[in-house]
Amino acid sequence: xxxIKLDEAQLGIVDGMIDWVRVVDxxxxxxxxxxxxxxxxxxxxxxxxxxxxxxxxxxxxxxxKTTIEKGSxxxxxxxxxxxxxxxxSSPLKGNSGRNVCSVEVFRDITKERDxxxxxxxxxxxxxxxIKFARNMQMRMLPPKGMYNGLSIDYLxxxxxxxxxxxxxxxxxxxxxxxxxxxxxxxxxxxASLLTVFVRQSLRTISKGxxxxxxxxxxxxxxxxxxxxxxxxxFSLFLGVxxxxxxxxxxVNAGHNSEPIIMRKEGKIELLSSKGYPIxxxxxxxxxxxxxxxxxxxxxxxLYTDGITEAKNDANRQYSIENLIDIIKKxxxxxxxxxxxxxEYCEIHKDDYAILMAEII
Numbered sequence: 282x283x284x285i286k287l288d289e290a291q292l293g294i295v296d297g298m299i300d301w302v303r304v305v306d307x308x309x310x311x312x313x314x315x316x317x318x319x320x321x322x323x324x325x326x327x328x329x330x331x332x333x334x335x336x337x338x339x340x341x342x343x344x345x346k347t348t349i350e351k352g353s354x355x356x357x358x359x360x361x362x363x364x365x366x367x368x369x370s371s372p373l374k375g376n377s378g379r380n381v382c383s384v385e386v387f388r389d390i391t392k393e394r395d396x397x398x399x400x401x402x403x404x405x406x407x408x409x410x411i412k413f414a415r416n417m418q419m420r421m422l423p424p425k426g427m428y429n430g431l432s433i434d435y436l437x438x439x440x441x442x443x444x445x446x447x448x449x450x451x452x453x454x455x456x457x458x459x460x461x462x463x464x465x466x467x468x469x470x471x472a473s474l475l476t477v478f479v480r481q482s483l484r485t486i487s488k489g490x491x492x493x494x495x496x497x498x499x500x501x502x503x504x505x506x507x508x509x510x511x512x513x514x515f516s517l518f519l520g521v522x523x524x525x526x527x528x529x530x531x532v533n534a535g536h537n538s539e540p541i542i543m544r545k546e547g548k549i550e551l552l553s554s555k556g557y558p559i560x561x562x563x564x565x566x567x568x569x570x571x572x573x574x575x576x577x578x579x580x581x582x583l584y585t586d587g588i589t590e591a592k593n594d595a596n597r598q599y600s601i602e603n604l605i606d607i608i609k610k611x612x613x614x615x616x617x618x619x620x621x622x623x624e625y626c627e628i629h630k631d632d633y634a635i636l637m638a639e640i641i
Contacts, residue, residue: 301387305330305345344370345383352380365394423450429458430524432639439632445472446585446634458522462583465515493532493570501566514560527575532568538586545578579640587633591626
């Protein structure tokens with residue numbers, strides 16, 4: 282065994298460290314241990330490195346041996362009793378310049394590891410909760426199919442696990458069906474909770490109520506009672522369809538994506554209407570109620586700006602013109618739109634939703 286000379290000045294520094302430090306040769310024999318390690322484990326110089334920890338054989342992965350053979354600095358996490366250490370092994374050269382020993386530093390990371398495990402456990406619980414909330418949000422979407430003379434289909438994608446975009450179709454009475462789309466500011470848990478608020482509030486307020494302005498005033502009043510911060514708000518387009526008259530009445534509460542009507546002969550119309558979003562900065566709200574007549578095979582498209590404002594690699598928006606082109610082509614409109622959007626931008630940074638209602 283080639284002899285080595287340990288620097289006394291360096292040993293003095295090492296002896297003052299709170300980490301364990303030892304020098305191990307190629308035969309797994311401890312040649313040196315600093316003061317802290319000797320105080321905690323007793324006299325270990327001359328013993329095998331693994332015997333110090335009451336183990337009768339070398340580790341399955343001995344970083345010291347590899348360090349001496351390859352001259353590389355290695356580290357591993359090691360459990361010693363009820364404590365967890367990060368062990369860092371560095372080569373120590375002899376008089377000939379060859380690697381003859383390994384200097385091992387044991388840093389106690391028990392608290393950090395325990396904390397990491399607790400964080401991981403909480404993150405898993407949070408992830409499970411978000412998955413549950415996501416599942417609930419998806420279940421609250423209206424089933425695709427028939428509603429009082431309307432055939433409903435849609436696309437719904439979220440940029441995160443939970444979405445701030447939402448829509449609903451619900452029965453007001455035997456003649457009338459409510460239909461809306463909303464866009465809550467932001468994403469994630471907060472936005473998704475507000476979509477639940479909108480859904481439950483509108484279904485309750487609209488029951489037997491045909492006055493759209495009164496419905497919106499009551500929705501705004503209910504929102505104010507939540508006493509949320511000023512940065513929490515949402516836009517909404519709400520309509521009511523009468524299956525007997527085929528009249529469609531609607532209001533717009535700050536929803537900047539103009540709904541599209543495609544008449545059965547292919548003509549496109551935009552439902553332009555303005556109004557304030559539902560927010561705490563307004564004490565009172567009043568909306569213009571608009572009305573139009575629909576015919577069998579006409580199609581209504583309600584959508585959020587996550588579609589028209591989706592950007593490609595050149596930072597250009599998808600635009601309402603591209604959306605209208607897809608609608609005009611007919612066929613599987615929603616399937617074609619999804620394929621077009623995915624081709625236009627691979628990563629969607631915003632939620633998007635589109636609801637298609639065909640008059641039958």
